[in-house]
Amino acid sequence: MKFIIAIIQPHRLDAVREALSAVGVTGMTATEVKGFGRQGGHSEIYRGAEYTVHYLPKVKLEIAVDDHVADKAVETIAQAGRTGKIGDGKIFVIDLESAMRVRTGETGPDAL
Amino acid sequence: MKFIIAIIQPHRLDAVREALSAVGVTGMTATEVKGFGRQGGHSEIYRGAEYTVHYLPKVKLEIAVDDHVADKAVETIAQAGRTGKIGDGKIFVIDLESAMRVRTGETGPDAL
């Protein structure tokens, strides 16, 4: 199994989720995060001066998938998450040793 | 060492934490996350219409443990986190290559 960690633009969350759904991946966990990268930050105005805020809001998705689904899932996220502008984010894949569903105690791919 | 990622119901956090403590695991990091899964979302009422909110609030626990503690820890989380209802969450285990305690620079299991 693989554990996919994707950092995406917040406003692409719905699109990515729906695209994943379409390829059969329905379970996932999302977190609001602050992203630092090439995109830089943005500047806010405060009483006659501009202040730089170094980060930008991003959403992190964590998705555990069975091995054979992994590539498809990564591809799907990339396509649905892409706007072509800097700051679109990253997709990381890590090896997942085991998974368990808390409710039933099922393990392995069945737990996903 | 193993890196355990557990998604649980927010109201089970105290129980899980206390159960882990009882088996000797006291360090962990918790994050508020949004869960998408079979449980679906919930609908909120707004001026005469119901709107679906697709996610549900969950808590993610991240716990680095020594190898021989891993199974026990997973088992403990599963038991303390279980309510038997859909949406109880998942426990994922990943291989952890190295760990360091920032304060002292200690590494390996000693750092946990």
Add this chain to the structure above:
Amino acid sequence: MKFIIAIIQPHRLDAVREALSAVGVTGMTATEVKGFGRQGGHSEIYRGAEYTVHYLPKVKLEIAVDDHVADKAVETIAQAGRTGKIGDGKIFVIDLESAMRVRTGETGPDAL
């Protein structure tokens, strides 16, 4: 590639980020988390009684790096994040199988 997960004191975030920048690591993702550990919690006052809040606010950094940068990055985080007091946090390293830049579809170290 490696995936570094560092739990640090919130007020060290700027220092750590700047130090990492100085060694060439500019991309990273930060999350506000609740830390449980030896440091214990803190007690708040409420109408004539003290209540224990078990967790402390921490920041989690996630940083994907090329293999040869990993040790340097860990070392840098440890140094910049260290205050010498209990609760300074942990640095975990996990093996990263693959990485992709959403915008371009680039993979591997080029994606970071």
Add this chain to the structure above:
Amino acid sequence: MINGADTAWILTSTALVLFMTLPGLALFYAGLVRSRNILSVLMQCVAIAALMSVVWLVAGYSLAFADGTSWVGSLSKMMLAGVGRGTVFGETGLPETLFFMFQMTFAIITPALIVGAFVERIKFSAVMLFSALWLLVVYAPVTHWVWGGGWLAGMGAKDFAGGIVVHVTAGVAAIVMAVMVGKRTGFPSHVQPPHAPWMVMVGASMLWVGWFGFNAGSALSAGSDAAMAMLVTHVSAATATLVWIVIERVRFGKPSLVGAVTGTIAGLATITPASGYVGPIGGLTCGLAGGVVCYLAVDLIRNRLRIDDSLDVMAVHGVGGAIGTLLTAFLMSDALGGVGYDEGTTAGSQFLVQATGVVVTAAYCAVASIMIVMIVNAVTALRVSADQEREGLDFASHGETGYNL
């Protein structure tokens, strides 16, 4: 001669009505939008308050209240020309400067109400330009018709505190704006629930309290009329609140806070025109009618007509104000505890007058608002770009973010 007691109450009422907009209405609206647009809504309210005040001083007040024709006042009181420190207003016991101020707070809240129609996608400069033109072209003349001795006043139309002047005009302009600016991206399928229902409730509470100044202040004196106006205002608000609670309870099993306070506002808007003419039974009736009809109107406009009048300005204010204006014809009857009819007037004849007022005002407001929007669109676009809309107006238009926890 100046009456100290009346002056004391209208000074207070002026503060209360300003409080309705700042921060009352501003919070009511800001809590209803998404968190990335909270500041833009607050900014629109405060900037409207500031700009309308200056426009009112320069020309608005004069167009509404300086002697003129049946259709509009004149420019003779521009910049309060001829109005001195000691000038008394008409038959009242109030300094004219105070009457000017009290009326100005109405001229502030009316354009601010319209904000609810176009939140989350409008350009800030469009809001400013639209509001200024609208105040002069729609609000000031209509005020003149009803309160400034114009043709509706001549016909004997009864609009105590602004059912026609404030709520019908704002509601109609809101629909015009909603249609011409267009829907928010994602409406209606992806609409999100209010980001801060607590803030909506706080705003509504302030509106409730401030409305005492609005309606009871419209008596322009501190006596029985103000007291009864306050009473029926409160009773209507309370009743309509309960109506929404009961409807939602029956329909969904759960009464919502946002629903309850929306009912409050519906009840307040509905009683507004009637508040000086009716008794407790009138208050209960307005609350019941306003509660039920506004509920249905929200459903109609939002869910059936699919018009993105985003915060339901037409359904709550426009419809409420219209209903109250029409009901006044019946509820003012002394048999129902009202003040009774003017000589030679019956419920039927009064109803015709009231209906004329509502219909003509709505028609005029619609046409004029459409033309103003066209002008605004030509001068500055109406909408921000899709990217800016997605990013949120707080940052895109004002360079700030609402919550930096």
Add this chain to the structure above:
Amino acid sequence: MINGADTAWILTSTALVLFMTLPGLALFYAGLVRSRNILSVLMQCVAIAALMSVVWLVAGYSLAFADGTSWVGSLSKMMLAGVGRGTVFGETGLPETLFFMFQMTFAIITPALIVGAFVERIKFSAVMLFSALWLLVVYAPVTHWVWGGGWLAGMGAKDFAGGIVVHVTAGVAAIVMAVMVGKRTGFPSHVQPPHAPWMVMVGASMLWVGWFGFNAGSALSAGSDAAMAMLVTHVSAATATLVWIVIERVRFGKPSLVGAVTGTIAGLATITPASGYVGPIGGLTCGLAGGVVCYLAVDLIRNRLRIDDSLDVMAVHGVGGAIGTLLTAFLMSDALGGVGYDEGTTAGSQFLVQATGVVVTAAYCAVASIMIVMIVNAVTALRVSADQEREGLDFASHGETGYNL
């Protein structure tokens, strides 16, 4: 004859006292609970305000103020029968409709105060039913006893703005409710600190300001009595705030914001019955006594008796109101800057009357409240399910969530 100046001030006071509940008290309470119950608290306050208003109109006012027996008024003023637009209230210079409104705001806040006893676990329908019955069975008669010419008034009991009528009744009902509804899951070991202390402070500030209408408005006129009532009210609030700050500073090294403003409310509740009868020294004394004793009472009820009167209604309001009522007997002495005693009365005899008022009211309120809770429990359960409690009442009872950032 109607006095314009008095009318102006009581119109204002009515707005101020409504403001105390909406949004003052609502925010004070909402900030103290967990974030998942914020909306339910706000909803309870607004729904109580709406329902009590209607109940007051239908029968409450009549039971309290229409001529009747020593024990209760009559039904002769139901729906304000016989009260016209021009009716003057008693010896005052106020329209009776205004007196009705002013008193109604008291009839709103008293049941709303009780909310603090049962937050985070109560069923919404139970709140509604309890409050309506309680208003008719407890609040209206007690009001009659003290302010409506009933037996306590006859004995010469002094309760200027509601130490007995408002605070003792609310406090006793709160304890009854807290015990009968039962503790929140996790009380006391897992109680969590207030989710938004800033909101608590904002609510307390609004209560402080609004209390000027409550106490100085209770003079029913705009003159020296109102001014002195405002002064002593403020001095007591300020003093009690400092008392809590000092106590927490000494005990914990850190004075807390929630503690400070709890002190404020304690000082305000304590001065309430005394506010029309005492001078500055009375204000200081009430602030000192109220601050210290209420602090001890919180500790006693919450930590020793382990009664989950969740937001300390009894300890702050009940105890404060009782102390103030008793102290009035001494502080009204003209030696201390008070108004002095009625002819034939001494501090001792007055104290007995005051004590009788507190004790009999508390006893009656306790018994009646228990019976009402039993009825409510039979009609609709008191508590939500454990699952719903855990989920939070916002979503479980109202289908909404408080913060959607």
Add this chain to the structure above:
Amino acid sequence: MINGADTAWILTSTALVLFMTLPGLALFYAGLVRSRNILSVLMQCVAIAALMSVVWLVAGYSLAFADGTSWVGSLSKMMLAGVGRGTVFGETGLPETLFFMFQMTFAIITPALIVGAFVERIKFSAVMLFSALWLLVVYAPVTHWVWGGGWLAGMGAKDFAGGIVVHVTAGVAAIVMAVMVGKRTGFPSHVQPPHAPWMVMVGASMLWVGWFGFNAGSALSAGSDAAMAMLVTHVSAATATLVWIVIERVRFGKPSLVGAVTGTIAGLATITPASGYVGPIGGLTCGLAGGVVCYLAVDLIRNRLRIDDSLDVMAVHGVGGAIGTLLTAFLMSDALGGVGYDEGTTAGSQFLVQATGVVVTAAYCAVASIMIVMIVNAVTALRVSADQEREGLDFASHGETGYNL
């Protein structure tokens, strides 16, 4: 004799001015700091309100208003000695207790304004001690000079509602405190934008509404003077709001909400001394001048002088109050719609008097404030430790956290 109407209005004004501090100013300031210091700011405001009230009762009022020398009052009215329930104040129609209360709300907000200079790093005990000493040593005497029959009054200085008394004193003390307490760690490079701009706007709105009590209440009567004061106050606030919006729009392309409402406050501070003497043109002029000059002053003090007067108390209040005081000399001319000059006075001679008032007060306030800070520093340190500053004052000084979502 007591005038009921005037009393009604000043009772209301007193409530409005208290509302300016609690919660108005408290929210305005709390929204500007980082989220970890929100509670400390609120706590400082509420604790100052409490402590100043007691100090005012004990001695402050007497030093300001009891007959004394040209330089300071006497101690004859300590604890309101000799002031009975029925005592009328001077030539007014107000109970002296009410005048005491109204003035007390000014004595509360002035030290509370200074809080903006030292937020996020000050020790709580230092705030308390500084404020109490400052009230007695600076505020009370200066009040005596201007409003208590002292030397500035004798010279004919015009300061209707506190340009000198409130804003210049607060601004100067703020600069002294900012310099002597020292910068926040990270100032200016790492300053963070306001944590809750919405809260800043809500506070500013409350200040705007409450300022009607401040300025129109300073007429001490309910008549033409109050009405005109309210009018010019509002016009100045509106104008200065627009000025900031325009400046930011031109300079950054985006007008910010925090900027707009900072303009509001600048306009309000500027009109304060002039509000009883000028007409609508005076209001517009003060708004324009206050808006522009305060904008420049923020830039000067913060960005060029690099003084960490954290919330710009000097730039907005001190500078605004001074400008308004000076402009009054010209704007009070009846040619500009003002009240005209006292016999034997010209614009030029009045200007000299006004300038003398500003300069001497500023100088006295600076010297006295420095000495008070030195005393405070000796008794209790001024600053928390670097660790505590980093952790945030909410937890470090008060054991609480602001947001527990």
